[in-house]
Amino acid sequence: MVSLEEQLEIVNQEESRILEKIDKRNSRRTIKCNGCDGSHKIKDLDAIQTHWYTPPAGCTGGDYWNEGDLHFICPETGIINRLYFHQDVHWEEKINMSNDPNEQFKGAYKGLFKNVEDVYREKNQDFVNNYYVNRNRKKFGLMEK
16 A cells, blocks of 8 residues: 555656656747747747846835846847737736736746846847737737736
8 A cells, every 4th residue: 555655756756747748848839039030949049037127225125136028039130039928917916926927938938948148237238029929828828818
């Protein structure tokens, strides 16, 4: 007879195998590029995680960096595509970041890019807004409008 702890370990191992399969599937999903009008697999793209600065305010506020948008670099043209999401989540629901499609995408896909570079700067570099993931939320398993 298998103990409850052994059953739980079997379930946890199965969960790990399934999550690996999901990540593998998701890494092969493609994003249409605004730089070349082609589509590229996520696993083949270099990403940029932007950060923006909150300056000091008063005695205890500010002086920290915030995670911003996720961008990817077109491997064909080098053009930077900002993954842009319309923030159509009702203000009362924004408290729960799991309702934010941008945060959902980063949580599920950020680790699947070929490389992710953290960039800390107050002024952004040139980029084009890319609405492809926003328009295809269902394909990427994100909250729909």
